[in-house]
Amino acid sequence: MTVSPAAPRPGLAACASDPAHSRGRRHLEPEAPTRTAFQRDRDRVIHSTAFRRLVYKTQVFLNHEGDLFRTRLTHSLEVAQLGRSIARSLQLNEDLVEAIALAHDLGHTPFGHAGQDALNTCLKAAGHTAPDETDGNWGFEHNLQSLRVVDELEERYPAFDGLNLCFETREGILKHCSRANAQRLEQQEPGGVASRFLHGGSPSLEAQLCNLADEIAYNAHDIDDGVRSGLLTLDQMADVELFEHYHRAALKAHPQLQGRRVLFESIRLMLSDQVYDVIDTTRARIAAAEVASAEAVRSQSLLVGFSDEMRHRSRLLKAFLFRNLYRHPQVMETTDRARRVVCDLFECYMNAPEALPEAHGRKQHLARAVADYIAGMTDRFAIREHERLCGAVLFP
Numbered sequence: 001m002t003v004s005p006a007a008p009r010p011g012l013a014a015c016a017s018d019p020a021h022s023r024g025r026r027h028l029e030p031e032a033p034t035r036t037a038f039q040r041d042r043d044r045v046i047h048s049t050a051f052r053r054l055v056y057k058t059q060v061f062l063n064h065e066g067d068l069f070r071t072r073l074t075h076s077l078e079v080a081q082l083g084r085s086i087a088r089s090l091q092l093n094e095d096l097v098e099a100i101a102l103a104h105d106l107g108h109t110p111f112g113h114a115g116q117d118a119l120n121t122c123l124k125a126a127g128h129t130a131p132d133e134t135d136g137n138w139g140f141e142h143n144l145q146s147l148r149v150v151d152e153l154e155e156r157y158p159a160f161d162g163l164n165l166c167f168e169t170r171e172g173i174l175k176h177c178s179r180a181n182a183q184r185l186e187q188q189e190p191g192g193v194a195s196r197f198l199h200g201g202s203p204s205l206e207a208q209l210c211n212l213a214d215e216i217a218y219n220a221h222d223i224d225d226g227v228r229s230g231l232l233t234l235d236q237m238a239d240v241e242l243f244e245h246y247h248r249a250a251l252k253a254h255p256q257l258q259g260r261r262v263l264f265e266s267i268r269l270m271l272s273d274q275v276y277d278v279i280d281t282t283r284a285r286i287a288a289a290e291v292a293s294a295e296a297v298r299s300q301s302l303l304v305g306f307s308d309e310m311r312h313r314s315r316l317l318k319a320f321l322f323r324n325l326y327r328h329p330q331v332m333e334t335t336d337r338a339r340r341v342v343c344d345l346f347e348c349y350m351n352a353p354e355a356l357p358e359a360h361g362r363k364q365h366l367a368r369a370v371a372d373y374i375a376g377m378t379d380r381f382a383i384r385e386h387e388r389l390c391g392a393v394l395f396p
Contacts, residue, residue, distance in 0.1 A: 013091035015291045017204045023167035026151070026189075027160040041169045042099040048156070048163060050106040050149045051076075056378035057105075058112035058338075060222055060325065069225045072105045072112075078221060079104065082275065083213040089279045090286075092205050099165070100172030100210040107145025109375045110382040111338035116142050118342035119371050126350070126367035138184065143176045145375050147193070153372060155359070167193065172207030201298045205286075208304035209278075216274050219317055220267050226325045227263055234263065240320045242313035246270040277310040337394045341386045345374055348389045355389070 012018060019036040032040050045051055054073035070078075080101035087097045109115030120140040127138070147170060151162040165173075171193045177185070185194035196203065223243065226232035237243045246269035250262060257265060285303045297303065306314060325331065349356055349370040360373045374382070383395050 011091055012093060013286075015205060015286060015294055015297055016090075016092045017096050017168050017206050017294045018093070019095070019166070021294070025164045025166055027164050029164065036095060037166050038093060038095040038099055038169065041163075041165045042095055042102060044156075044163045044165065045099055045103045045106070045150070048106070048149075048154050050154060050376065051102065053376065053378050054105060054108075056380055057108055057110055058115075058379055059218070060112065060225055060331065068228065070221050072108055075217060075221065076102050076105055078217040079210065079213045082217055082271070083210050086209055086213065086275055086278055086282075087206065090205070090209075090282060092209060096168055096172070096204070096206040097209055097213075099169045100207060101213065103150060103165075103169065103173050104146060104175065104210060104214060105142070106149040106173075107142045107147070107375060109140075109142065109145075109342065110377045110379045111335065111342065114335035114338040115342050115375075115382075116140060118339040119346065119374060122343055122346040123367055123371055138180050139178070140371055140375070141176065141178060141181060142375075143174055144181050144185075145372075146173045148372070149376075153376070168204055168206070171203050172210055175203075175207065175211050196298070202300055202302055203298070204294060205282075205297055205304055208302055209282075212278060212304055212306070215314070215318075216271065216278075219314065219321065220271050222321050222325060224263065224267060226321070231325055231328045231330060236324060240317050242317045243270060246273070274306070274310060274314070277307050278304065281305055281307045281310075341382055341394060342374060344390050344392075345382065345386055346370055349373065 017038070019038045022037050025037075031037070035043065051073070054076060055071055057072040059070040059072055059075050080098045083097040083101045084094045086092075087094045109119055111118075122140075124139050149162070150165050150170065150173065154162050157164065174193050177194055177197045179197065182194040182197035185192065186198055195201075202208065223232070223237065227234065227237070234247070237247065243266060247262070247266040249269055250265040251257060254261075254265065282304045285305070289300050289303060291297050291300060291303070305311065350366065353366055353370075356369060356373055360369045377385070387393055
């Protein structure tokens with residue numbers, strides 16, 4: 001039976017990314033008969049090992065601290081949902097947005113940012129003993145690690161390493177990159193996904209959108225998780241202009257509302273208004289810039305964004321969460337233990353590389369091999385490995 005090739009979704013804006021005009025994959029492959037290139041990327045991410053591991057990786061609260069707190073997996077799903085909703089209104093490519101959103105945290109370590117900071121410290125220290133190492137010791141960035149996962153570390157296909165995703169998906173995954181790492185990537189892939197960090201320019205509108213959807217999602221769900229945990233209270237949240245505005249609106253519309261429904265309705269109203277703000281602001285910027293193609297977007301400053309007022313309120317919310325949740329003594333005590341787990345594991349594997357799985361142990365650069373292995377661990381696997389190798393029980 002002959003199957004007609006998949007067609008791009010009708011109704012895309014002129015400045016949206018069209019899979020028919022993708023910059024392509026690093027390794028040539030025949031097109032899929034029933035899916036566009038971006039749909040295929042999304043499916044490859046969903047079926048990857050790294051994606052499944054996200055269910056047991058920390059967002060803010062460690063996996064063992066409660067079944068209802070967000071994990072990296074549920075966070076990624078929320079980013080994808082918000083991104084698709086906004087993309088549809090702006091006539092951007094929803095499939096590309098979803099692929100980027102689901103892949104953007106694949107490189108995150110166990111224990112969230114605590115694990116990332118610990119691995120960065122370990123790798124930089126290892127770099128002092130091997131300054132000529134071309135691959136291993138430029139520190140750790142979770143965005144770069146996400147790119148490593150889809151380019152190199154996934155082992156699913158006979159002809160190549162990684163998932164062989166399209167340029168546009170890979171570009172969206174690498175939303176931040178240090179200049180040193182960008183220079184190294186540019187040497188490997190001239191004019192590739194790191195080029196904009198060296199020469200200026202912007203990524204696709206879909207990549208810009210995912211970056212903002214990520215921020216909207218974690219601000220909202222960190223309020224929810226913070227209150228659920230008892231580390232934040234609604235009385236504290238009254239000091240945050242953005243949240244309190246919608247909290248008052250929820251109670252005005254539903255005076256009898258009590259319990260968690262008040263919190264949920266306040267967050268729902270806040271999310272909706274932020275989404276509408278992004279749509280209106282971005283639509284106006286696109287019109288003012290008169291961009292007539294996806295390629296023209298790359299020479300512009302960022303077009304997807306909040307209005308000035310919403311951006312200001314969002315920054316105040318982020319600052320509040322940083323002070324009162326991410327730096328809460330209880331969270332910090334947990335993250336201190338998490339850093340110790342990661343640092344101890346790094347030292348153990350550096351001193352006994354034979355303890356690494358064979359696939360990792362064959363790599364040329366030991367420090368990077370160790371970092372790749374630890375970064376791929378889930379919270380609970382890292383805790384078990386630490387107990388096995390170090391004999392210490394840090395998370396009873």
